Amino acid sequence: MPSMKPDAEVSIGLATVVMAYAAYQMAVPSVADIRTLEKNNADVQAAERTAAWVSAGLVSLVALITKSPTVFTLGGTAVIAASWMNRHADQVDTVSKRAASFVPAPAMGADGPVGDDVVASQSAPVMPMYGVAV
DSSP states (O other), X not given: OOOOOHHHHHHHXXXXXXXXXXXXXXXXXXXXXXXXXXXXXXXXXXXXXXHHHHHHHHHHHHHHXXXXXXXXXXXXXXXXXXXXXXXXXXXXXXXXXSBOOSSOOOOEETTEEOTTHHHHHHTSOOOOOOOOOO
C-alpha cells in the first residue's frame, strides 16, 4: 500500500484540526462565556458532548479515508484539547474565579458551618481575645 507523503499527511492533519475546531465553534459558546455561567451548566455540558462526538466522528472519518495515524493523532489531540478547555471552563466558580476542587467545601450558613462540620469547627484552635471580663 503506498503511503502519503509526510507533507500531505501533516496538511490533511491540520485541516482535520480546523474541522474539529469549527465543530466546537458552531456547537459550544465561547470559553469566556462559559466561565461567566454557573458551574455544571447542563446546557453547556450537552453542547460540549455534541461537539465532541461530531468532531471525533469527523476526525475518525478523515483518518479512516486517509489511513494515516498522523491525521488521527493531530485531530484527536485537537478534540481532547477543545473538550478539556470547555469542561474546565464549565467548572470555574463565578465567585472565586477558580475551578472546583474534588474535595467538597463544608456547607456554610449565616452563623458558620452547618451539619457535621459544626463539631470540627468548634474544636478548632481559637485565637485568644483580650478584653475586660465583667
